[in-house]
Amino acid sequence: IDNSGSVLEKIAGLYAERLMSDIVLLxxxxxxxxxxxxxxxxxxVFQVMLMNPRWNESREQRILLQEAPECVEVFELxxxxxxxxRLKISHSTVLPILALADKYNVKDLVDTCGRYMKLHVVSASQQNYLIAWLEYTLTCGHSEIAQVCLNHLKWxxxxxxxxxDFASCDIDLLTTVLAQHDLVIHDExxxxxxxxxxxxxxxxxxSLPTPVATPGEPPPSFVPQSSSSALEGVFIPPPPMSITPSCGKLYLRRDSTASSxxxxxxxxxxxxxxxxxFVRFPMMTPRQLADLLLVPLTIKYxxxxxTxxxxxxxxxxxxxxSFSLLLLSSPSLLIYPPSTANLSFA
Incomplete structure (x- = not known):
């Protein structure tokens, strides 16, 4: 006899009817x-929070949970x-739900969100969610999902x-992608x-009246150049969540307002x-190099x-x-793809 489905329906009824609840989550x-x-x-996480007497929450009937706005919207789900x-997820809800699953260590839900994201990378890119998915999964150690997203970005x-959403790409992520030998691009x-x-x-x-923090931050030593955890054994995701107002999506990134x-x-x-x-200027044609002289950015810097x-x-x-000597005199310049670093120019 297997009446497990009936038992699950009864448990679900406790939530639906709000019967016999003994705690309120705010x-x-x-x-x-x-x-x-x-x-x-x-x-x-809830087990430690509600059963460990060292936590005040274990003695409270009403518990305040601090969540990012996107997570608040999907907390009922x-x-x-x-x-x-049971859960119905979409491109817009999977990331905040994954963030909650990570925060409270609900492993089966983490796996479910991961499978959904790997199957929907292409459509996520079309709907401006790829960068957010990639940055979050890289930050929180979801390596398989991150690799699928990264491959789609590179190729x-x-x-x-x-x-x-590409404008919100973190500078660390952008430079990492630019350095990849298998980056697919028409030309330099x-x-x-x-x-x-x-x-x-x-x-x-x-330039906005209230500037939006640019993705990433310079190191403390940067000088502008002249232009002429308390829950032992429980996973808690490390970085705080911040929101990009322009897109209204969940992002994880450093706060560049602290930059020098x-x-x-x-x-x-x-x-x-x-x-x-990371742009390899030798990969451009002479005509393209000449055209750069008229670009405002080139003139500015x-x-x-x-050089x-x-x-x-x-x-x-x-x-x-002569070119080999030039390479030796400028060892810090990244001017050719990593895959050609050991090739002979003789």
Whole structure:
């Protein structure tokens, strides 16, 4: 005899009818009556919080939970899953639900969200969720999901770069992708234009009356160049959650307001140097290199770009021995893909 389905329906009824609840969860402006037994059976974090006498929550009847706004919106879905094991997720809800599953260590729900994300990477990119998914999964150690998202980003870079959410790409993630030997791109000039577009978006964000923090931050030692856990044994995801108002999606990133480069001009200079050093100017044609002389960004940071453009021209015009000497004199310049680093130019 197997009446497990009937038992599950009865447990679900406890949630639906709010029967015999012995605790109230305060989330945002809402109250959720719940049962300690169900919470503790479903979540290691709730088990410690509600059963360990060292925690004040173990003695309280009403518990305030601090959640990000997106997580507040889906908390009812999350709580219902703990009772029923059923959940309807979408591109817009899977990330905040995964964040709650991570926070409260609901392992089966983490696996469910992970499977959904891996199956819907393409459509997530089309709907401006790919960057958020990738940054979160990288930050919280969901390596399999992150790899699927990263592969899609690398192999469809031009398409993804044209999406709205690409402007929110963290600089660490962007530079990591730019350094990949299997990055698929039409040519280096296309890559240059994508980076310029990303920089323009960051400049727009900094120029707002209340500036939106640009993704990533310069190290404390950066000097602008001249232009001429308490729950032992329980997983708690480390970084705080912050929100990008323009897209209204969940992101995890560093707070760049603490950066030493508080001046927008200095910050843009740092961002430009950090991302443009991954553009391989020798991979451009002489005509493309000449066209760069008229680009406003090149004119603005003339010293930075002219050095790299000169190396690019030398690659095309100078004898291989001269170019090899130039490489030796500038060992810090990233001017060719990593896969060609050991090739001989003789």
């Amino acid at each position: 989330v945002g402006q809402r109250e959720f009556p719940a049962h300690r037994l169900i919470l503790c059976a479903s979540s290691d 999350f709580l219902r899953y703990l009772y029923t094991g 469809n870079f031009e398409q993804v770069a044209g999406r709205e 000039m296309t890559l240059y234009n994508i980076v310029v577009s990303w920089l323009h978006r960051q400049e727009e964000r900094l 480069c508080t001046d927008p001009v200095d910050r843009m200079e740092w961002l430009t140097y950090e991302v443009m050093k 003339k010293e930075f770009f002219v 790299r453009m000169a190396i690019g021209m030398s690659f095309h015009s100078a004898p291989s021995s």
